[in-house]
Amino acid sequence: MAEPSFIVFGDDWGAHPSSVQHLFKRLARTHRTLWVNTLGLRPPRLDRRDAARVVRKLRAMLGPRAEASAPGPGPDRDLDLHVVAPPMLPWMRPAPLRLANRESVRFVVGRAAARLGLRDPVVVTTVPNGVDGRGLAGSRCLVYYCVDDFTNWPGVDRAAAASLERELLDTCDAVLATSQNLADTRRPRRGAATLLPHGVDVEHLATACDPGTPALAGVRRGRPVLGYLGLVDARLDVELVMGVARARPDWDLVFVGPTDTAPDPRLRGDNVRFVPAVSYGRLPEALAAFDVAMLPYVKSELTRSINPLKLREYLASGRPIVATSLPEVARYAPEVRLADTAADTVTAVAAALAGPSDRRAARAPLLVGETWDDRARTFLDRCLAARDGAPATPRDPA
Numbered sequence: 001m002a003e004p005s006f007i008v009f010g011d012d013w014g015a016h017p018s019s020v021q022h023l024f025k026r027l028a029r030t031h032r033t034l035w036v037n038t039l040g041l042r043p044p045r046l047d048r049r050d051a052a053r054v055v056r057k058l059r060a061m062l063g064p065r066a067e068a069s070a071p072g073p074g075p076d077r078d079l080d081l082h083v084v085a086p087p088m089l090p091w092m093r094p095a096p097l098r099l100a101n102r103e104s105v106r107f108v109v110g111r112a113a114a115r116l117g118l119r120d121p122v123v124v125t126t127v128p129n130g131v132d133g134r135g136l137a138g139s140r141c142l143v144y145y146c147v148d149d150f151t152n153w154p155g156v157d158r159a160a161a162a163s164l165e166r167e168l169l170d171t172c173d174a175v176l177a178t179s180q181n182l183a184d185t186r187r188p189r190r191g192a193a194t195l196l197p198h199g200v201d202v203e204h205l206a207t208a209c210d211p212g213t214p215a216l217a218g219v220r221r222g223r224p225v226l227g228y229l230g231l232v233d234a235r236l237d238v239e240l241v242m243g244v245a246r247a248r249p250d251w252d253l254v255f256v257g258p259t260d261t262a263p264d265p266r267l268r269g270d271n272v273r274f275v276p277a278v279s280y281g282r283l284p285e286a287l288a289a290f291d292v293a294m295l296p297y298v299k300s301e302l303t304r305s306i307n308p309l310k311l312r313e314y315l316a317s318g319r320p321i322v323a324t325s326l327p328e329v330a331r332y333a334p335e336v337r338l339a340d341t342a343a344d345t346v347t348a349v350a351a352a353l354a355g356p357s358d359r360r361a362a363r364a365p366l367l368v369g370e371t372w373d374d375r376a377r378t379f380l381d382r383c384l385a386a387r388d389g390a391p392a393t394p395r396d397p398a
Contacts, residue, residue, distance in 0.1 A: 005121040023376050033079070084108060180327070226244070229313065230257045237299075246269070
């Protein structure tokens, strides 16, 4: 086991390939990692979807992963990674509930860390409520890996999220942020805020344009496919999408992935279709089915801070891309065609369809140094610098 070891507060391990999971699929090969499945910041709604989610969480908390366990058979079996799911209540207020969650986390995670022999681990959190992990197992380093603006996330208790994030920024030793706006606005009281954009598995995604890669079944039906890959939620610009669908009924708009809630009722039409999420290993098949990859996010305070992970996946695939002009997206123009209205999107898509369908060679220079292996090395270096008190370079890497 190499130093340092880690305690990571993140989304449920294996649930979906988030940025922090990509990083620790690399780091946990050599660095012992205790992964803590944490609750999100959005209180559960009184609907069937959230009820099912709560049941899954309770089963995990009361099952084997209430104690630290290995991920099990599969591609993660060789990782020195152990998953724990401490019992927690899905609310951050009032104060007694927050205290109950904090004590549960510290007891369960502390016991698991002792059993695994963790000494002075680096505690990494991707969510503000991970501040409760500071000091666990003798840790003297807390790193905030900031991937989203949680204070503007739809459905979140914003006041509670902002309070937790202020507490985290007051006590953490470094912030590693995936967008420049997050790095600029999430500065810790001590240490530094460093820009660390998402990485990408270039070799895997680039197979989308290989002749031998089959298109995902059920997507193509003999006309152009404008495809979106990933979570369908409130970030989607529904008016733009439906404006394109109405203007070009001869194009299919296909959304491949899960939905945060029931799809917006306005997202309807013979040429608007939803396809269930596919495993990470099959993403090239989904991208192979797209003629144009779409990133039609609404422009808002929330999306001003995001650096979409799917953008790099689109770039690596070689597929033509049309997207709204978010700050972290616009810097890839003209390789990414920018359009903020339905009319401009129709024009941009038509131009993309008239051009080459494989842009891998042209994009290769953009993706040098952008792999997840590259990011994991930088992430580790920044964590060590924070633990040892060395200054970080706020804008490195660009």
